[in-house]
Amino acid sequence: MDLEVRHLKLLCAIADAGSLHGAARALGTSQPALTNQLRRIENTLGGQLFSRERTGCVPTALGQGVVGRARPLLASLSALVTETRAAAARTGGGPRLRIGSTASRAIPGWLRRLRERLPSTETELQVAVSATALLRRVAAGELDMAFVHEVEGCPLRLPPGLDIRTLVEREPQFVCLAVDHPAAHRTIVDLADLAGDQWMIDPSVDGEWEGLRRVLNAAGLNPRVLHGDYLTAAGLVATGEVVTLCQPTSRPRPDMVVRPLRGDPLGVRLFLAVRNGAYGGELAGVGADLASAYWEAASHSPPYRSWLAERGLP
CATH class of the missing domain: 3.40.190.10 (Periplasmic binding protein-like II)
Known part of the structure; x- marks a missing residue:
């Protein structure tokens, strides 16, 4: 078995998620399939890369070394793909807006508003469980923005180079x-x-x-x-x-x-993350569209509507 880019992505996903279950969800595969793939990778490299503990998967010393060297390789490859796609968009095919999001009732209304605001823009949506993974993809240039939530008392690790716009503080x-x-x-x-x-x-x-x-x-x-x-x-x-x-x-x-x-x-805190300097021009109204979509979704939930009314909130 030769080590491939997808294998490096798998190892980084396990390290990011801290568990095989979380990594499987992020990669869109099953946990047994991921476990078998990891075992084959470890057999190829000749050593254990992650220790399976009660709280999840922790990289071994060997695993830390492999993941540490894999990350810049994947970042370089991602930058190559991003720059190539940007160049292709400039020469034809029209602009694209790549959005990541954790699950939210606001997404359908947001996409509808984006189509109206940016009719010539092709919108791509990727929904994931892990907010951390989405934020890293924005920082790496794989996504243009991400709408995520941050659980109170459990702050997310924000990669450098992101501009954060809070939608709902709590x-x-x-x-x-x-x-x-x-x-x-x-x-x-x-x-x-x-x-x-x-x-x-x-x-x-x-x-x-x-x-x-x-x-x-x-x-x-x-x-x-x-x-x-x-x-x-x-x-x-x-x-x-x-x-x-x-x-x-x-x-x-x-x-x-x-x-x-x-x-x-x-x-939880709800916020939109974009790369520094990207929140301008045509994208300036994207945050306002998201806010409108969120409060539209809130109005369709009777329990939440009552909760807001009791506190004098719109």
């Missing part, structure tokens, strides 16, 4: 419950009402497990926790198997409800 995190949950009839849910429930958390979402764990510990709770991905969370919530954090813009369904937590114990 968005409260709500809870999603089955419609027949005993607390579902309440307009505001106390954490104590969920003491006997199993929580579901996606460990590959930067800072979310740490933030929830801090909030639960402060409330004197030590519930059962299921680690998984949010793509399957809705089905488990609907059957009463788990409860989970959710964005306040989430819309209720016939089989589940969305409720604020009393005291708003956990919040």
Whole structure:
């Protein structure tokens, strides 16, 4: 087996995510496939690159050396691709706007507004779980901007060369419950009402497990926790198997409800990141479009709309 660029990207993804699960999500593959690929790479290089610990994957001394040398190689390749594509765009094919985002109800409205504002621009969207990975791609020139969230108390490591525009300083995190949950009839849910429930958390979402764990510990709770991905969370919530954090813009369904937590114990900061100097000209209105799309999504969520009205917010 010869070492290829994709193998270097895989190793860096594991180092960035800190876990095989998170790296698999970021790369769009399965964890077993990623594990097998890592094993083959380690066999090729003749040594263990990551130690598998209870808290995730940590690079060994050998792994640190390989990842450290891989990063500048990948950055150079990325710069080559970016510069080539930019040159191609200047000679034909029209301008492009490459957007990265963590999951958000604001995305459809944002894309609609961008089409109206920049009708001749081709927009590309890449949705990922890891805000850190998206920010690094912006800094490397692989994306033009990224809309991400930062969990309170768990600051993201911002790469140099980024211009940060905050959209919402503190968005409260709500809870999603089955419609027949005993607390579902309440307009505001106390954490104590969920003491006997199993929580579901996606460990590959930067800072979310740490933030929830801090909030639960402060409330004197030590519930059962299921680690998984949010793509399957809705089905488990609907059957009463788990409860989970959710964005306040989430819309209720016939089989589940969305409720604020009393005291708003956990919040996130929402912001747009672009490369320094890129936020100007035609892109100057992109942030305003995003803000409009976000508040449009908020208006379609009755629980969030009530929460905002109670605080005198638009």
